[in-house]
Amino acid sequence: FAGGGVGGGNDFQWCFSQVKGAIDEDVAEADIISTVEFNYSGELLATGDKGGRVVIFQREQESKNRPLSRGEYNVYSTFQSHEPEFDYLKSLEIEEKINKIRWLPQQNAAHFLLSTNDKTIKLWKISERDKRAEGYNLKDEDGRLRDPFRITTLRVPVLMPMDLMVEASPRRIFANAHTYHINSISVNSDHETYLSADDLRINLWHLEITDRSFNIVDIKPANMEELTEVITAAECHPHQCNVFVYSSSKGTIRLCDMRAAALCDRHSKFFEEPEDPSSRSFFSEIISSISDVKFSHSGRYMMTRDYLSVKVWDLNMENRPVETYQVHEYLRSKLCSLYENDCIFDKFECCWNGSDSAIMTGSYNNFFRMFDRNTRRDITLEASRENSKPRAMLKPRKVCTGGKRKKDEISVDSLDFNKKILHTAWHPKENVIAVAATNNLYIFQDKIN
C-alpha cells in the first residue's frame, strides 16, 4: 500500500471517478443515502438509503479491453432490505431507513452483510447464480409438469451456463431486542457474534441465533428523569473479540472488556477530554456529543467525531486524545443559528484509510475533509457535479473565515447547510473513497493509484 500524504508534494491527488444517483434537483426523500460501507476486500461497496433499499456496487476487474474503466464500480445487486412497519401496540411507525450496513468477512463464494433500521437487524446473503439445471425428468423446460405415465426413460439433469444473476436473500432476522433506536452494529473479530447498540442499551448476538440476544450494557436509569446521557455509537475492537467501545452524548467513550463481567455497565477504560473553560458555551455539551467512533485498523487507536472536530485517541491514554483535528472551526461562532436550524444535531461519520495514516470526515456545502496524521496537513474537497468530468482532479476548497475573501474561497455565510456529507468510506486497501452527498454517491480515486 503506497503511503502518500494528503496535500502537496508526495501526496494524494484525488480525481473524480464516478457518481451514482439521480441528477435532478428534486431529491426524493427515499433516495437519500444513509450509510456507505466497503467490504473487507474493497471489491464491493454497499449503500443503504432512507427508503430501506440496499444497493451494492462491484468493482470491475481492470482489463486490457477496457483500460479506461480503471476499476469502476457498477451495480451488482439491489434489494429492499427493510420495509416501513407499524408497531400497533405503541402506535408508532418504524422507519425503514437503513441506519448501518456492516459486511461480514467472506468465507465462501457468497457475501454476507448485516443491515439495520431503527429496530430490526437483518443478515443478507448475496450470491451469484450463473448456472441452471436443465433436463429434469418430471417437468418440461418451460416448467410444465410431465405426465409421469409418459416417462419412459430417466436422464441426469445437466448444469448449463446462464446469464449471471445476483440474488439477495434474508438469512436471519434479529428483531424485537431494541426498545430505542439502533444507532450502531458491529461485527466481532470472532466472526460469530456482533453487537447492536441503541440509545440506552447494547446487545450481543450470535449470528446463528435470532430468538435471543445478550444485553451487555444498559444505561437506562430506574428513573427516566435522571437520564442525561445516551449512547451514540459502539464498535467492536478489530482484533480483541472481548473488547468494545461505546460513545455518549456527553463526549465520553467507555471501553469495556466482556471478560470482566457479564454486564459491562462498569467500564474498563473511560476516555474524556477535560473541557476547556475558555470555550464553554450553552452549546458545549451538544457539540461534544460524539456522532461516530471507529477503531483504527491496527486496533491501537480509535477516532471519535463530534460536531466540530475529529479526535484520535490512544487506547492506552484515557485523559485526552493524542490528536485533534478541526473540521470546520469557523462554525463555532454560528452555533446558535445551527442550533436553531437543527444542523447542530447532524451526525457526521469518520473513517480511516487502510494504513491508518489518514482520516476523512464530511462537512457542509458538500465539502469533505481529509487529514494526514503524519504530515499534519489537511485538505478540503467538494463533491459536486461541476467537478465530475472523468478523471478530473479535485481542486482544494477553502472557506473564508473573515476579512477579504480571496478568489475561489467561499464565505461561511454562503455555505449550503442542506448539502451535508455525513457518510464517507475509504477502500480498505487502496486510495479509493466513496462519499455520499444526499442522494448521490461519489467515488474518487487517487491519480497515482
Added chain:
Amino acid sequence: MMVARGMKRKLYGSDNGGGSVWESQLQSVLDISLDKFQRDQALVEPSLLRSVLITNTLRQVQSVVKTHLSGVSFHPKLHTQPKKQPELLSTLGSIPAGHSASLCSLGVEDMEDDLMAWPSEEDLSLATAITGILNDLDAALDDDCGLSVPQRLPLASMENLPGDGRSKQNSTISHKTDGCRASILGNSSHMSNYLQEAVIDDLLLDIDTNVFEAEANSVSPCAFSFPADQLVKYLPPFSNSSAVSLTPASPPMVR
C-alpha cells in the same frame, strides 16, 4: 456591547458574562430550546438523543439564570450592601428599552417583589414539565418497564406523591425556598393530568417573546418587572439530582 443612550458603561459588564450580548444569547437559547421542546413533544416518537440534549441545554439555562438571580438575592438587610446593587443593576440596566424579554433589567423593589410573590397555583416549573415528558416518552417506548408508569404527573418530581413507590428519591423540593412554594404544589397535585398538561401548554405559549416585547414597550425602562416575573415563575427549585450531571467530569452513567 449595546448601551442605552445616556447611560454610562460600567466596568463590571465582563464580570457578569458579557452583559447584553450574553443575555441576548441566553434568551435566544431559551426561546429556541423551548420551541424545540414543544415541537418534539408533539411528535409521536421524538429522538431520545435530541430530547436529552435539548433538555440538558434548558437545564443549563435554568442553572445560569438561577445563579445569576441568586447573585442578586434580596433580603430585608439588602440596604446594608449598597455597592453590589448598583453594579449589577447598571450592568443589567444597560439593555436598551424594547429588548425582548429583558430578564435582567429590574428595579430593586420589583425584583424583591418578584422573588417573594411566588407563582400562582397554575404555574408549573420547567424542569418538572421536562422530566414529565421524558417520563412519558419512556413509558411510550419501553415495554419492559416493570412499574406501570401511566400518566406521570408533571409535578411529580417536585413532590413525594403518596403511593408512588418511585418517588422516594424524588423529593427535590429545595428546602431553602420559602414556604409559599409548598402550598402551590399542594394545590396543583389535585389537578387532573389533562389540566396540568393543558396548563403547561398555555404556560409555554406564554413564554413567547412577543408577549414580552409588547409588555416591555409599554413599561418604562427602569421597571421591567413583567418579563422577569414571567421567567422567574418558570424556574424550578435548583435541587434536582440532575444538577450533578451539569459538571464537566460526570460520573459514570447512572443506572
